[in-house]
Amino acid sequence: MKHRTLRLLGSLLLVATGVSVTGAAPAPRPTAPTPFDHVVPAPAHAAPGEHPYRITRGTQIRVDGSREARRVGEYLAGLLRPSTGYRLPVTDRGAGGIRLRLHQGPFGAEGYRLDSGPAGVTITAAAPAGLFHGVQTLRQLLPAAVEKDSVQPGPWLVAGGTLQDTPRYGWRGAMLDVSRHFFTVEQVKRYIDQLALYKINKLHLHLSDDQGWRIAIDSWPRLATYGGSTQVGGGPGGHYTKADYREIVRYASSRYLEVVPEIDMPGHTNAALASYADLNCDGVAPPLYTGTAVGFSSLCAGKEITYDFVDDVIRELAALTPGRYLHIGGDEAHSTSHEDYVAFMERVQPIVARYGKTVVGWHQLTGATPAEGALAQYWGLDGTGAQEKERVAAAARNGTGIVLSPADRVYLDMKYTADTPLGLSWAGLVEVRRSYDWDPAAYLPGAPASAIRGVEAPLWSETLTRSDEIEYMAFPRLPGVAELGWSPASTHDWDAYKVRLAAQAGRWEALGIDFYRSPQVPWPTA
Numbered sequence: 371m372k373h374r375t376l377r378l379l380g381s382l383l384l385v386a387t388g389v390s391v392t393g394a395a396p397a398p399r400p401t402a403p404t405p406f407d408h409v410v411p412a413p414a415h416a417a418p419g420e421h422p423y424r425i426t427r428g429t430q431i432r433v434d435g436s437r438e439a440r441r442v443g444e445y446l447a448g449l450l451r452p453s454t455g456y457r458l459p460v461t462d463r464g465a466g467g468i469r470l471r472l473h474q475g476p477f478g479a480e481g482y483r484l485d486s487g488p489a490g491v492t493i494t495a496a497a498p499a500g501l502f503h504g505v506q507t508l509r510q511l512l513p514a515a516v517e518k519d520s521v522q523p524g525p526w527l528v529a530g531g532t533l534q535d536t537p538r539y540g541w542r543g544a545m546l547d548v549s550r551h552f553f554t555v556e557q558v559k560r561y562i563d564q565l566a567l568y569k570i571n572k573l574h575l576h577l578s579d580d581q582g583w584r585i586a587i588d589s590w591p592r593l594a595t596y597g598g599s600t601q602v603g604g605g606p607g608g609h610y611t612k613a614d615y616r617e618i619v620r621y622a623s624s625r626y627l628e629v630v631p632e633i634d635m636p637g638h639t640n641a642a643l644a645s646y647a648d649l650n651c652d653g654v655a656p657p658l659y660t661g662t663a664v665g666f667s668s669l670c671a672g673k674e675i676t677y678d679f680v681d682d683v684i685r686e687l688a689a690l691t692p693g694r695y696l697h698i699g700g701d702e703a704h705s706t707s708h709e710d711y712v713a714f715m716e717r718v719q720p721i722v723a724r725y726g727k728t729v730v731g732w733h734q735l736t737g738a739t740p741a742e743g744a745l746a747q748y749w750g751l752d753g754t755g756a757q758e759k760e761r762v763a764a765a766a767r768n769g770t771g772i773v774l775s776p777a778d779r780v781y782l783d784m785k786y787t788a789d790t791p792l793g794l795s796w797a798g799l800v801e802v803r804r805s806y807d808w809d810p811a812a813y814l815p816g817a818p819a820s821a822i823r824g825v826e827a828p829l830w831s832e833t834l835t836r837s838d839e840i841e842y843m844a845f846p847r848l849p850g851v852a853e854l855g856w857s858p859a860s861t862h863d864w865d866a867y868k869v870r871l872a873a874q875a876g877r878w879e880a881l882g883i884d885f886y887r888s889p890q891v892p893w894p895t896a
């Protein structure tokens with residue numbers, strides 16, 4: 371009797387400490403559910419409860435009658451089936467289980483409530499995007515092994531309690547430069563899935579630059595076939611057909627991301643200028659360019675054909691893009707006179723409006739007159755001169771919305787340290803704490819808080835060619851930018867955040883995401 375009690379106690383202790391009782395290959399089997407404070411981005415309000423929910427072989431995913439709730443339910447089932455090995459039928463019948471419910475309430479366009487207890491988990495939202503973001507939270511409350519694509523032992527516990535969550539900002543973006551190096555549709559989809567895990571809702575694609583034009587335009591076919599035929603370092607480049615681009619848009623939309631396409635102009639246009647001699651002021655096409663200098667190219671502001679070109683490109687791109695925005699670049703136009711730059715933007719912004727889109731430009735657009743409703747994307751540094759910051763702040767006071775991408779904070783292509791093998795360092799070295807530890811609302815002196823629409827993490831690709839390289843630069847900084855965009859300022863705390871961030875590592879390993887093991891973060895030891 372005594373002996374049996376001891377053995378039972380012993381095995382309970384073994385289970386509690388995560389040691390396998392079967393002997394072979396002791397895989398860690400956490401028996402306590404992931405706490406609410408391990409979710410990234412931090413939820414707005416969390417009230418932990420007593421008892422968890424356990425996903426079992428009999429769990430159903432219950433959706434209301436709407437097609438959209440069903441679509442999110444099928445997405446959730448697709449995430450959970452491979453690792454749990456359960457059937458997890460998506461149904462509009464029954465009780466308990468995991469319920470996705472569209473219901474009017476104080477959730478806004480993207481918020482949700484998650485209620486969890488022994489009887490089930492219910493995610494309630496007013497809109498499908500809210501259900502989707504709630505599903506990302508549920509995913510992070512499950513063990514990291516849930517991300518694997520083969521059956522894992524579980525148990526699949528979800529902590530009990532209630533989360534009420536709604537984003538701080540409507541613009542939580544990531545930019546991928548597919549021009550300096552081209553990335554395939556599959557590579558872009560992989561990044562989209564990683565962004566969705568952190569509730570990023572904008573995918574800004576930098577589709578053209580000196581080194582490559584990456585989107586087919588029927589009325590100017592050589593842009594893609596010739597202008598897209600190389601990349602930095604002289605590789606083969608590539609471009610998206612219209613069907614490719616539509617597939618990216620469709621996939622992004624299935625993850626509740628809005629694609630924001632960028633055609634950078636009037637500078638950063640060598641690939642276009644090389645493709646059509648008539649676009650050059652002197653009528654001579656330059657050679658294709660595979661270096662990494664900036665500021666040497668310009669569309670010809672004084673030629674009418676320039677505006678025919680811009681009209682055609684924007685019309686075709688707008689027709690492919692269900693999203694509200696079209697980014698016209700406008701940065702580093704060092705080979706365009708100020709007078710030409712202003713005149714060019716005066717003519718180009720109304721073209722964007724004519725095709726039903728809202729202008730976004732890099733913040734140099736505020737050196738011209740931003741159109742009504744335009745957004746300026748600030749990419750200066752902490753140390754950028756007061757005069758330049760004030761010009762952007764004045765535009766913000768005048769109604770221009772601001773998306774913050776300070777280069778020495780959130781440019782994901784900046785090296786972490788001098789030893790980082792990839793990336794650039796012109797804006798400085800950006801360790802994980804530096805990318806997280808700033809406040810968007812207070813960043814730009816003189817800009818009203820209401821003008822700040824959110825944050826975006828650009829990833830320029832001069833040095834990047836593969837998905838694992840994208841990931842190494844994005845992780846672990848990207849989740850911090852996502853948290854700045856989503857979580858209320860009251861949750862901002864580096865010491866708490868770094869623990870929350872460290873807890874993500876097992877998930878990245880399960881997903882095969884490469885990441886930088888910053889010494890600033892208390893990663894779990896193997």
Ligand code: ACM
Nearest residue numbers: 701702732749777
């Ligand atoms: C930029 O980094 N040139 C926007």
